[in-house]
Amino acid sequence: MGAELGLVKWGASQIGPDGSRWDEEIVLHIGDWFHRTGKVMFDWYWNKGSEGTRSPVPDNALVNDVQLYDCPRSVRWISCDASKGTRPTYTLQADKVYKLRFINTGSLAQSFISVDEHELYVVEAGGTDIEPVTMKELAVAPGQRYSVILRYVGEGTPQPGAKFWVRHRLDQSCFKYPNLALDPTPKAIIHYTAPRTITSLLGGLLPSARLAPNEPALPEPITSQWNITEEEEFDARTLLPLDLAARELPETTMDPIVLYVNTLLAAERAGAINDTAAAGGLDGYESTAAESWGPHEYVVQMSKNESVVVDLIINNLEDGLHPFHLHGHHFWPIHVADSARYGWGSYNWDRPPAVPSVAPAMRDTMVIPLRSNAVF
Structure with a gap:
């Protein structure tokens, strides 16, 4: 049907x-x-x-x-x-x-x-x-x-x-x-x-x-x-933009934003970022007005008057792969790690991944494997 x-x-x-x-x-x-x-x-x-x-x-x-x-x-x-x-x-x-x-x-x-x-x-x-x-x-x-x-x-x-x-x-x-x-x-x-x-x-x-x-x-x-x-x-990580001019990565203009993603096992299961989740379930996403946000949301404030380039370091602590989507934006998937054999697979600050010399194709949805990390 x-x-x-x-x-x-x-x-x-x-x-x-x-x-x-x-x-x-x-x-x-x-x-x-x-x-x-x-x-x-x-x-x-x-x-x-x-x-x-x-x-x-x-x-x-x-x-x-x-x-x-x-x-x-x-x-x-x-x-x-x-x-x-x-x-x-x-x-x-x-x-x-x-x-x-x-x-x-x-x-x-x-x-x-x-x-x-x-x-x-x-x-x-x-x-x-x-x-x-x-x-x-x-x-x-x-x-x-x-x-x-x-x-x-x-x-x-x-x-x-x-x-x-x-x-x-x-x-x-x-x-x-x-x-x-x-x-x-x-x-x-x-x-x-x-x-x-x-x-x-x-x-x-x-x-x-x-x-x-x-x-x-x-x-x-x-x-x-x-x-x-x-x-x-x-392997989606290997895709390159057709436009040669789009293969250059800009310099970052602020410190990276580090996110840890998991599921909170509360009375109602909720996907969480840095141990915070939207209050009110799905209804909490119906408004983008700042005054509608509650104390449970994880909010990163940025200036409205300037453009910024920032690395998002995302740690997927779940036991399953997840496609991550950034509404209204495209991003460069600079690094996506394989699933960790041991531990949680979080970003290793002592051994950070090498930044590619050529910018990958910009995406708005990218898969991060279970117990892994990515830099967008």
Whole structure:
């Protein structure tokens, strides 16, 4: 079930800042899904059932609001009609080049996206044009956006009628307990059709990027997933801006701001920064007026009359990775450490990381691994 989303058509071939070309774009909203309401899930999280630290595990993962679901697998009673679920299917012309825009609209799980027998030529990350990189699989955390040119690696162009799996693998390290209803490796289908001819144009446009509900389901692809080595894994820390002038880091103008992020195990679980949390739950973020802030917020005051450059040192003390987002700003992910094998992985003042000589691509959302630290 879900809204018809995804296909953006252009009248002629488009050319990106890096020189890449494409004919049409498809926007793909990916992310986890809960069959129960947000209030039900928050009530569970804020009571003893969550044991204080366990975020709710989703029931499904959707692509543009669509996916199959095996109702009997649900471990909780839900109103469920399996006949309304469909395999996300996208019909592409074999002679055209497509740009895919991935947006993770989920709440918890990082997603790994790949397309069998296709490479992903990544050209944009979070609104920043980047020096293109070619990947077999792309990691997209909640709140992140990437644009890729889809490239078939076979000989010539795909044959009309060819079908390939789009694999949407969920990062199960984000889940702290099993949910038998969840398929952690859901899939979509890309189906190629013959190029348009005068006859097909007279007969009407191609079907939309998703099969209509009354169309018969296509046979499923028989393609195999990529075998990805450790050296081929996607690393967002290595992305560089396309603009050479944007590769210079400015000097900082004030002392760094040090943040420690964890969960307070109070009567109501709350994400905390430096052991402070917004009073009033989610409602505390509805206003940005200073007079609305309470004594529980951690507030860093800066002058309104000058621009400042400051390092944010963020220590993720949680037992799970987190995408960190800075509202209204972009930042340079100067350093993102790997998860600590021992201890909390906090920033080491005695052995600070080396500042890169080239500025990385600016982002507004970046993943910090569990028990790790980052400098933005």
